[in-house]
Amino acid sequence: MENLMTYRSLLVLLDSSPLCASRVDCAIRIAKSFEAHLVGLAPTGIVDMPVATESAASLAEYATLAWNTLRAEAAQSVEQFRQTCRAAGFQSFETQVDDESKARSLVSHAHCSDLTVLSQADPSSPGHAAMRETVEQVILYSARPTLVLPYAGRFDTVGTTAMVAWDNSREAARAVADALPFLRAAQTVHVVSWEEQRNEDGGLRPSLDALQRWLMWQGVTAEIHVERSGIPIAQAMLSRAADLSADLIVMGAYGHARWSERLLGGATRGLLDAMTAPVLMSH
Known part of the structure; x- marks a missing residue:
């Protein structure tokens, strides 16, 4: 049975949303069950922000502040992911941060993963429309399967x-x-x-x-x-x-x-x- 197809590398989205913690917990449990490696990906989305010209000093200052905020949020998500993995006794993990949009970053990294773990967009969240589009784009453009978790409820088992x-x-x-x-x-x-x-x-x-x-x-x-x-x-x-x-x-x-x-x-x-x-x- 050792030669049968299994999941050896999983990808999970890291962000500042309230759903991230339960998504990471579920991804860790799945990775453990398949003895898989888990990659936590934190895209900042900076590349989609407008670029300020040298003459627009105030806009440049605002853009720099926004970039720093987005990178700080990504760094915080990464650190929380590391702490959660260690607390769960899970050692086979790594983190990636890039400045692409969530959708482009996830699709690119998903091509070299066996399964991508995302969350359903929460309709009560201000970022609902953007997250919904991200999930749809990953499903349509990724070369690998996508596991989407409902925004409501806790899922201690998946696939029983x-x-x-x-x-x-x-x-x-x-x-x-x-x-x-x-x-x-x-x-x-x-x-x-x-x-x-x-x-x-x-x-x-x-x-x-x-x-x-x-x-x-x-x-x-x-x-x-x-x-x-x-x-x-x-x-x-x-x-x-x-x-x-x-x-x-x-x-x-x-x-x-x-x-x-x-x-x-x-x-x-x-x-x-x-x-x-x-x-x-x-x-």
Whole structure:
């Protein structure tokens, strides 16, 4: 079993938000469970700030003060991360600070990580819109899976009971493959499909049977469920996850292009907005 895919390097966002502490705690527990290395990343976002000209002395002074504040916040987040790791008896960690925006920095570092750990944007936070965009951009542009933790609640376990949302798409297949370390460690794995989710070839039952066999060869025993629902698919997923007491939802993240932007699809965004359990997404 030693040669099976696992998570060897995890990435977690460090910032000054109230959600950082619980996010770091969860990332440490996951890293411990997989004997993985953990990288704490603190982007300052300085590169996105306006550059003052020499003639604008007051603006230059303000910019310098703002840069120093952002770097001090990053340094404080890094130090708190180090203290938390040491207090947890966790030794395999490192920290990174750069001046890129959160999204660009996370995407760049995620390419050389096995899993990125983020938090859902808190709608009551002043930075809600910016954080929501950051999470969406990381999911869409990262070459690795992203684990998003709900802003509310505490999650002492992630993946004890896993629910895979399946529609036989490329995105769903990639998400299942990316989640294999969690699925192998889970006590129970449920694969759920909804009759409204039909591919171009018709029903999903053949693909569900094929997925169940493939998971078996990966060391995962999965229960198959075919559901019928008259509510939006994001709501149906969350409702079924609650029924199953799932502490991990695995799903493909769907996006589309609009001019020069890449945007999340409605079901993916709907689940990110209303999630009540950790969600692993791959695009």
